[in-house]
Amino acid sequence: xxxxxxxxxxxxxxIAPQLLVTLIFFLWPAGxxxxxxxxxxxxxxxxxxxxxxxxxxELLQDPSYYNSIAVTFIFSFSVAVSGLVIALILATMAxxxxxxxxxxxxxxxxxxxxxxxxxxxxxxxxxxxxxxPIALWLEYIGVDWNHYVNGSDAMILVVIAATWKQIxxxxxxxxxxxxxxxxxxxxxxxxxGAGPLRRFWxxxxxxxxxxxxxxxxxxxxxxFFETFGVIDATTSGGPGQSTKILVYKVYEDGFVxxxxxxxxxxxxxxxxxxxxxxxxxxxxxxxKVQY
Amino acid sequence: MIENRPWLTFVxxxxxxxxxxxxxxxxWVAAVASTHPAEAFGQGSIPLWxxxxxxxxxxxxxxNAAGNGVDVPVWxxxxxxxxxxxxxxxxxxxxxxxxxxxxxxxxxxxxxxxxWIIFMTLMLPVEVRILPTYEVVANxxxxxxxxxxxxPLIASATATFLFRQAFMSIPGELVEAARMDGAxxxxxxxxxxxxxxxxxxxxxxxxxxxxxxxxxxxxxxITTDDAYYTLVMSIKRMVSVADGAIEWNSIMASxxxxxxxxxxxVIGMQKMFVKGLVDSEK
Amino acid sequence: xxxxxxxxxxxxxPNGFHAIPAVDLEIKDGEFIVLVGPSGCGKSTLxxxxxxxxxxxxxxxxxNGTRMNDKEPADRDIAMVFQSYALYPHMTVFGNMAYGLKxxxxxxxxxxxxxxDVASMLDLSALLERKPRQLSGGQRQRVAMGRAMVRDPxxxxxxxxxxxxxxxxxxxxxxxxxxLQRRLGxxxxxxxxxxxxxxxxxDRLVVLNKGNAEQIGSPLELYDRPATPFVAAFIGSPSMNLxxxxxxxxxxxxxxxxxxxxxxxxxxxxxxVWGIRPEHLTVCETDADFKIRVxxxxxxxxxxxxxxxxxxxxxxxxxxLSGPHQPEINSYISLQAxxxxxxxxxxxxxxRL
Numbered sequence: 033x034x035x036x037x038x039x040x041x042x043x044x045x046x047i048a049p050q051l052l053v054t055l056i057f058f059l060w061p062a063g064x065x066x067x068x069x070x071x072x073x074x075x076x077x078x079x080x081x082x083x084x085x086x087x088x089x090e091l092l093q094d095p096s097y098y099n100s101i102a103v104t105f106i107f108s109f110s111v112a113v114s115g116l117v118i119a120l121i122l123a124t125m126a127x128x129x130x131x132x133x134x135x136x137x138x139x140x141x142x143x144x145x146x147x148x149x150x151x152x153x154x155x156x157x158x159x160x161x162x163x164x165p166i167a168l169w170l171e172y173i174g175v176d177w178n179h180y181v182n183g184s185d186a187m188i189l190v191v192i193a194a195t196w197k198q199i200x201x202x203x204x205x206x207x208x209x210x211x212x213x214x215x216x217x218x219x220x221x222x223x224x225g226a227g228p229l230r231r232f233w234x235x236x237x238x239x240x241x242x243x244x245x246x247x248x249x250x251x252x253x254x255x256f257f258e259t260f261g262v263i264d265a266t267t268s269g270g271p272g273q274s275t276k277i278l279v280y281k282v283y284e285d286g287f288v289x290x291x292x293x294x295x296x297x298x299x300x301x302x303x304x305x306x307x308x309x310x311x312x313x314x315x316x317x318x319x320k321v322q323y
Numbered sequence: 324m325i326e327n328r329p330w331l332t333f334v335x336x337x338x339x340x341x342x343x344x345x346x347x348x349x350x351w352v353a354a355v356a357s358t359h360p361a362e363a364f365g366q367g368s369i370p371l372w373x374x375x376x377x378x379x380x381x382x383x384x385x386x387n388a389a390g391n392g393v394d395v396p397v398w399x400x401x402x403x404x405x406x407x408x409x410x411x412x413x414x415x416x417x418x419x420x421x422x423x424x425x426x427x428x429x430x431x432x433x434x435x436x437x438x439w440i441i442f443m444t445l446m447l448p449v450e451v452r453i454l455p456t457y458e459v460v461a462n463x464x465x466x467x468x469x470x471x472x473x474x475p476l477i478a479s480a481t482a483t484f485l486f487r488q489a490f491m492s493i494p495g496e497l498v499e500a501a502r503m504d505g506a507x508x509x510x511x512x513x514x515x516x517x518x519x520x521x522x523x524x525x526x527x528x529x530x531x532x533x534x535x536x537x538x539x540x541x542x543x544x545i546t547t548d549d550a551y552y553t554l555v556m557s558i559k560r561m562v563s564v565a566d567g568a569i570e571w572n573s574i575m576a577s578x579x580x581x582x583x584x585x586x587x588x589v590i591g592m593q594k595m596f597v598k599g600l601v602d603s604e605k
Numbered sequence: 606x607x608x609x610x611x612x613x614x615x616x617x618x619p620n621g622f623h624a625i626p627a628v629d630l631e632i633k634d635g636e637f638i639v640l641v642g643p644s645g646c647g648k649s650t651l652x653x654x655x656x657x658x659x660x661x662x663x664x665x666x667x668x669n670g671t672r673m674n675d676k677e678p679a680d681r682d683i684a685m686v687f688q689s690y691a692l693y694p695h696m697t698v699f700g701n702m703a704y705g706l707k708x709x710x711x712x713x714x715x716x717x718x719x720x721x722d723v724a725s726m727l728d729l730s731a732l733l734e735r736k737p738r739q740l741s742g743g744q745r746q747r748v749a750m751g752r753a754m755v756r757d758p759x760x761x762x763x764x765x766x767x768x769x770x771x772x773x774x775x776x777x778x779x780x781x782x783x784x785l786q787r788r789l790g791x792x793x794x795x796x797x798x799x800x801x802x803x804x805x806x807x808d809r810l811v812v813l814n815k816g817n818a819e820q821i822g823s824p825l826e827l828y829d830r831p832a833t834p835f836v837a838a839f840i841g842s843p844s845m846n847l848x849x850x851x852x853x854x855x856x857x858x859x860x861x862x863x864x865x866x867x868x869x870x871x872x873x874x875x876x877x878v879w880g881i882r883p884e885h886l887t888v889c890e891t892d893a894d895f896k897i898r899v900x901x902x903x904x905x906x907x908x909x910x911x912x913x914x915x916x917x918x919x920x921x922x923x924x925x926l927s928g929p930h931q932p933e934i935n936s937y938i939s940l941q942a943x944x945x946x947x948x949x950x951x952x953x954x955x956x957r958l
Contacts, residue, residue, distance in 0.1 A: 037502075042508060046429075062447050063455075065452050068455065125336075125342075128332065137597075138590060138593060140342060142589055143346055145533050145537075145589040146585070147537035147539060149537075149556070153578055258448075260450055264543075265539075265558065283450075292454065302451040496688065499687070500685070503678045503684065503685050505679035505705055
């Protein structure tokens with residue numbers, strides 16, 4: 033039990049600013065989103081009528097919504113897996129070497145600071161079908177690349193941009209995880225006759241799995257919600273609907289399409305998804321604390 | 324290393340160098356592109372080596388109106404970004420510090436309710452409640468203002484959690500010793516608590532500064548007045564020009580300028596940042 | 606300098622748990638009182654109640670005649686040395702010692718004077734500009750004491766202050782604390798679970814068991830005339846040998862093999878706990894009271910501890926002999942237990958007979 037100060041009003045004064053901001057800018061809007069999800073409103077906000085679950089029903093009958101869900105899952109899964117694998121390889125190598133670790137770390141972590149939108153723009157240019165060096169090189173080896181018309185190309189592009197930014201984060205956690213594995217454990221395995229690769233699979237990887245699981249959740253959350261900028265600054269969800277992830281659809285249906293009820297219903301569903309992920313994350317952190 | 328296998332060490336370095344190059348590739352191209360005149364991009368490939376147009380591009384980008392529908396120069400947008408990033412970072416740190424202080428060091432009715440209300444903000448990223456939040460800010464007349472840019476983003480469960488964690492790791496006997504020494508809650512906060520967690524604060528500052536600087540969707544929604552544009556959000560406006568005559572050199576220069584401050588902060592405060600980031604999730 | 610009086614002081618937690626039923630204790634001005642007992646006996650809770658860090662739910666605490674129950678710790682004019690020392694890690698030794706005075710609005714010169722005085726008394730003068738992490742365990746301990754001393758309080762409270770030190774340093778600091786307290790004459794309340802520490806430091810000891818004061822008295826009183834089997838077992842090392850036995854006026858029976866006839870008739874008749882200290886047993890050739898079978902021998906050089914069993918009795922017995930001895934395992938030793946060294950307790954009421 034922590035030691036506390038006996039005071040009645042002071043704690044309220046201290047917590048008030050945070051509570052106020054939370055109530056005004058978080059809970060009130062969230063409440064309104066929930067309310068709006070049950071109404072049909074005209075685009076100018078002049079009239080609205082209660083429609084019950086109709087917005088949700090409409091949404092769940094809309095093939096483009098299912099398309100968006102599929103796109104989101106493909107996108108998140110690709111970002112999470114490629115980000116984790118590449119970061120793990122780099123972290124394992126960095127953990128092996130004795131000299132220059134700090135230099136590599138510095139050179140690998142800076143993309144963490146780059147805004148997703150900027151990451152998108154940078155890769156957009158590298159892959160530009162007319163001028164981008166990578167697209168031209170692809171053409172040279174016989175791959176026809178055009179993310180303006182080809183949906184898969186566009187998807188690969190946003191996955192690369194989103195992954196590029198996230199590798200640094202994963203790298204730092206894997207490196208910290210690797211460094212936390214007791215040296216004596218590795219040495220014991222070596223004495224037991226396990227080579228470097230065997231040691232990695234039998235000792236290092238199992239011990240790293242909590243970190244990997246944590247990162248998996250974090251990466252999925254990242255891909256779900258924080259990659260709005262990547263999409264918006266590059267493909268804008270296109271071509272067609274091929275990169276329209278859920279978060280982008282909420283924005284587009286609400287702000288561009290002015291379908292307020294539909295957008296609100298999507299918000300409500302997204303909040304539930306975040307809620308579930310947060311609970312998973314929290315349980316995980318709790319479990320880790322008990323160790 | 325357990326075994327001395329030079330080839331393995333060699334492979335490790337090779338893989339890392341490839342990684343470093345892959346990570347740096349976009350920046351290289353961007354830096355190179357910014358040293359060529361705009362016309363260079365019309366004819367085929369983007370050049371891969373530096374040109375001699377650097378001064379012109381950078382000068383134009385920094386001080387002339389950005390063009391492509393953005394009527395303010397980049398330095399002005401950088402200033403806006405800086406104001407927003409600093410307000411968010413300091414604002415978050417300040418209100419999270421005191422609310423975590425209240426939650427950890429006091430017992431008051433509805434304490435756990437308050438905690439849960441704050442906790443719920445974790446589940447409500449701005450992306451999922453864009454429209455209603457926009458409406459609230461519009462109703463409060465905060466569109467096109469620095470307050471509107473920063474205030475809605477400064478409530479953060481994450482920062483409150485981190486400080487709560489840090490506070491709870493402070494030994495109870497230290498608090499008791501301070502009480503015996505006659506330190507009340509305010510004195511204790513400034514004399515003992517803040518000095519003890521100053522590294523946590525610094526690490527969090529780095530993370531929050533980056534978070535604030537890199538805001539994209541929020542400024543995109545609530546600023547329609549060029550005077551409040553932030554740099555990161557404007558890049559998109561510069562890219563999406565209808566007629567196709569995109570000035571790649573200036574866009575690349577702007578992009579580099581847009582990532583420079585947060586990257587500098589991360590590299591400059593690397594040790595603290597890495598420790599803060601990794602510890603924060605444990 | 607002050608007298609501290611605990612009048613039926615008790616603590617009940619909101620969940621109904623009665624941690625401290627009711628403790629009566631009068632501490633005289635300048636007295637050194639040690640609260641001792643096994644872990645979980647409530648000794649730290651009681652100390653913290655005196656400090657004001659835990660609330661007092663029953664009874665009354667007075668210091669120098671003033672009721673202290675509802676006063677803040679800072680207003681009780683007491684100082685405490687914590688088990689972990691609780692030094693402020695970001696402040697220098699000087700800063701740590703000065704902090705309490707600063708908060709009380711003492712002027713700068715007086716603070717410097719007082720800190721310098723205490724520092725020289727504790728041999729800390731050369732360390733004033735260091736941070737706690739640059740100090741050894743013993744030095745930190747001294748700083749913690751210095752922080753308490755500069756305030757010149759009415760009462761010193763110590764919460765197991767030596768438990769983080771190694772054995773050698775512990776003995777050294779023990780002596781130092783005792784000397785300092787004598788010199789300053791400050792009323793002191795000291796908590797420990799270590800009975801050797803308790804015996805060597807205390808003017809009077811309070812042996813606590815489950816929140817109750819089992820016995821209050823000087824170290825020798827407790828050693829010579831323990832009031833209960835609990836105190837008997839707790840004070841003295843190795844512990845007193847205690848056996849369930851039957852007493853009927855003329856004979857004491859332990860198990861089915863030991864029968865000792867009493868020199869003088871005893872009024873009590875019934876089940877008793879019979880105790881005899883390891884150092885009071887003597888080896889004999891004839892007229893043995895009983896025999897033990899040797900199970901283990903610990904040779905400590907100056908003395909030898911022999912662990913054995915009486916056939917047919919479940920309790921183990923320890924025998925302490927001076928000088929080296931080498932009895933063989935499973936051999937028998939005949940023993941006498943001088944009757945003037947016996948301790949007899951009523952098995953029912955656990956009170957001394």
